[in-house]
Amino acid sequence: MKIKISQTIQLNYEVTGTGPNVILLHGNGEDLHIFDALVSRLKASFTVYAVDSRDHGKSTQTNEPFNYNDLTEDIHLFIQKLQLEEVTILGFSDGGIIALLLGIRQERYLRKLISLSPNLSPKDWKKAPLMKIQERYRETKDPMFHMMLNEPNIDPKELKNIVVPTLITAGEHDLFYRSMYRTIEKRIPEAELQILKGEDHSSYIIDTDKMAEAFRSFILR
Numbered sequence: 001m002k003i004k005i006s007q008t009i010q011l012n013y014e015v016t017g018t019g020p021n022v023i024l025l026h027g028n029g030e031d032l033h034i035f036d037a038l039v040s041r042l043k044a045s046f047t048v049y050a051v052d053s054r055d056h057g058k059s060t061q062t063n064e065p066f067n068y069n070d071l072t073e074d075i076h077l078f079i080q081k082l083q084l085e086e087v088t089i090l091g092f093s094d095g096g097i098i099a100l101l102l103g104i105r106q107e108r109y110l111r112k113l114i115s116l117s118p119n120l121s122p123k124d125w126k127k128a129p130l131m132k133i134q135e136r137y138r139e140t141k142d143p144m145f146h147m148m149l150n151e152p153n154i155d156p157k158e159l160k161n162i163v164v165p166t167l168i169t170a171g172e173h174d175l176f177y178r179s180m181y182r183t184i185e186k187r188i189p190e191a192e193l194q195i196l197k198g199e200d201h202s203s204y205i206i207d208t209d210k211m212a213e214a215f216r217s218f219i220l221r
Contacts, residue, residue, distance in 0.1 A: 001013060001014070001015075002058070002059075003078065003081055003082070004081075005074060005077035005078050005081055006074075006077060008060065008062070009054055009059070009060045009062070009074060010059060010060045011051055011052060011053075011054070011059045011060075011074060011078050012032070012051070012052040012057055012058035012059045013032065013049055013050060013051040013052065013078070014032060014039075014049075014050050015047065015048065015049050015050075016039060016043045016047075016048055017039075017042065017043030017044065017045070017046050017047050017048045018043075018046075018047055019045050019046040019047055020045075020046050020047065020086060020088065020111070020219065020220075021046070021047050021049065021084050021085070021086060021087045021088065022042060022046040022047070022048050022049070022087075022088045022090055022219065023049045023050075023051060023075070023078075023079070023084075023087055023088070023089050023090065024038070024039070024048060024049065024050040024051065024090050024091070024095070025051060025053070025075065025089065025090070025091035025092065025094070025095025025096075025098050025099065026050075026051075026052070026053065026056070026091075026092060026093075026094070026095055027092050027093030027094045027095055027096075027202070028093060028094045028144050028147075028148060029056070029144060030056065030206070031052050031056050031057030031058075032050035032051060032052050032057055033050075033057075034092070034205070034206045034207060035050050035205075036207070037207055037208050037209040038205070038208070038209050038211070038212055038215075040209065041209045041212035041213075041216075042212060042215065042216065045216050045219075045220070046088075046216075046219065049082075049084075051075065051078060053071055053074065053094070053095075054066060054070070054071065054074055055144070064143075065143045065146070065147075066143070066147070067147060067151055068094070068097055068098065068101060068147070068151050068152045069101070071094065071098055072098045072101040072102060072105075075089075075098055075102065076102065076105075076107060079107075079109055084109060085109050086109065086111045087109045087110060087111055088110075088111050088112040088113070088114065088219050089102055089103075089110065089112075089113050089114065090114040090116070090215065091114070091115055091116065091118075092116040092117060092202070092205050092206075093116065093117050093118065093201070093202070095116070096115035096116045096117060096118030097115075097118045097119070097152050097154075099113045099114065099115040099118070100113070100115055100118055100120075100154060100159070100162065100184075101152075101154070103161070103162035103163075103164060103166065103188075104154070104158045104159065104161045104162060105161075106161055106162075106163060110164050111164060112164055112165045112166070112167070112218070112219055113162065113164055113165075113166040113167070114166075114167045114169075114215060114218065114219075115166065115167070115168050115169075115184075116169045116170075116204075116205055117169065117170050117171065117174055117175070117176070117201050117202070117205075118168075118184075119152065119175075119176045119180060120152060120153075120154040120156060120180060120183070120184070121152065121153055121154065121180075122148070122149055122150060122151070124176040124177055124180040125175060125176060126175060126176065126177060129175045133145055133148055133149060134149065137149060156183050156184075156187050157187070159184060159187035159188045160187055160188070160189065162188045162189070162190075162191075163189065163190070164190065165190045165192075165218075165221075166188050166190060166191045166192070167191075167192050167194065167215075167218050168181060168184050168185060168188075168191055168192065168193045168194070169193075169194045169195075169196060169204070169211070170193075170194075170195055170196065171195075171196050171198075171199035171200045171201055171202075171203060171204060172195055172196060172197050172198055172199055172200075173198075173199065173200045173201075174199075174200060174201045175200075175201045176201075178195070181193055181195070192218075194214075
């Protein structure tokens with residue numbers, strides 16, 4: 001289904017299950033269906049909203065440049081339009097960045113945050129994957145690659161503003177430097193960091209439910 005959040009943007013989403021509200025946010029170039037396996041497990045315990053970001057999936061295709069603040073405001077408006085309270089944001093990659101930015105904003109509806117493999121800055125990329133993104137941008141001029149090369153720009157000092165319990169995860173072989181995740185863990189007052197052995201950036205979340213019980217336990221704790 002779709003909901004109009006502004007004069008120009010409609011967000012596509014699917015909702016299923018009953019219980020506390022959980023919003024799932026995908027990464028760059030993906031859509032809500034990366035979470036299908038996870039939703040099949042979480043819906044027994046939660047009301048799960050899986051959302052397509054603008055210019056992704058079945059949401060509005062603006063064909064215009066956008067940034068992480070735009071994406072974050074979209075989700076804020078989505079939550080407001082649906083009048084949701086006591087929300088857990090579970091975001092992967094770009095979605096994990098959005099989760100952190102909502103936490104920094106201290107939105108009143110937030111209950112908990114789960115940020116999967118986010119980064120704070122383009123400087124957090126390991127060299128090899130960064131070179132691949134740079135090459136793809138040279139080939140395609142895709143604005144989404146441009147955004148990844150220039151954003152986010154989150155000052156680690158801002159993370160202290162996140163006052164809700166926050167779970168940070170990363171694969172052992174993630175795209176970003178481990179030191180950045182340690183920084184996030186130290187800066188957020190109620191942060192818990194899990195480095196997942198044997199996993200890469202997306203292997204533990206895309207098209208899999210392997211983290212379902214860990215997420216359920218953290219949200220209900």
